[in-house]
Amino acid sequence: MAGRSETQTLWKIDWHALITPQVALPEIVLRGTLMYLALFLILRLVLKRESSGLGVTDLLVVVLIADAAQNALAADYRSVPEGILLVLTIIFWSWFLNWLGxxxxxxxxxxxxxxxxLVRGGTLLRRNMRQELITETELLSLLREQGVDDLAEVQVACMEGDGSISVITRGRGAARSGKDRQWP
Known part of the structure; x- marks a missing residue:
């Protein structure tokens, strides 16, 4: 009979714990707000640039939502509404910062x-390269990948906000973009 008792306990659902919040809902909103804004500022100050394809804020949202959802699923919070509210708080701040931007x-x-x-008139702008931790070798390699074999051909090369490098050459006037290269 002991096996049957264990099976019954295994399938018993604590509906009260599942639905009733154990933490004050405003506290969850405040925690979600503080963590999102703190991590956003830390990542923006440290990374400054987003890597191509997946932006810092996108990565932040994915990580925080995964963690918040995991807490609700694993019962670190005692109720599903707590996890849902935290996820909604994180999504709100992501949307609101983009709206403000x-x-x-x-x-x-x-x-x-x-x-x-990073390059203007064929001259390397070393201060800007240092700011983004891009070495001359890396930049010249990227220029070669885009078909530019002589630095003097480059009218301007810029690191874009998404981390890619765009290049405008002198003679051709053609713009190129290093979308396949990710920068720190």
Whole structure:
């Protein structure tokens, strides 16, 4: 009979714990807000540029949502509504910062960094390269991958906000983009 008791316990659902929040809902919103904004600022200050394809804020949202959802599923929170509220808080802040970046110029520079020139008139801008931790060898390699074998051909090369390098050559006037290269 002991096996039957264990099976019954295995299938027993604690509906009260599943549905009733154990943490104050405003506290969850505050925690989600503080963590999202803190991580956003830390990542923006440390990484500054987004890698091509997946932006810093996109990565942040994916990681935080996965963690928040995991907490609700694994019962680190005692109820599903707590996990759902935290996920919604994170999504809200992601949307709101993008909205601010679109409507408020002050926030646009934080959310969507402007292009940073790395080469101008065939001359390396070493201060900007140092700021983004790009070596001369890396930059010249990227230029070669785009068919530019002489630095003097480059009118301007910029690191874009998404981490790619765009190149405008002198004679051809053609713009190129290093979308396949990711930068720190």
């Amino acid at each position: 679109y409507h408020v110029p002050l926030f646009e520079r934080l959310v969507h960094p402007p292009p940073l020139p």
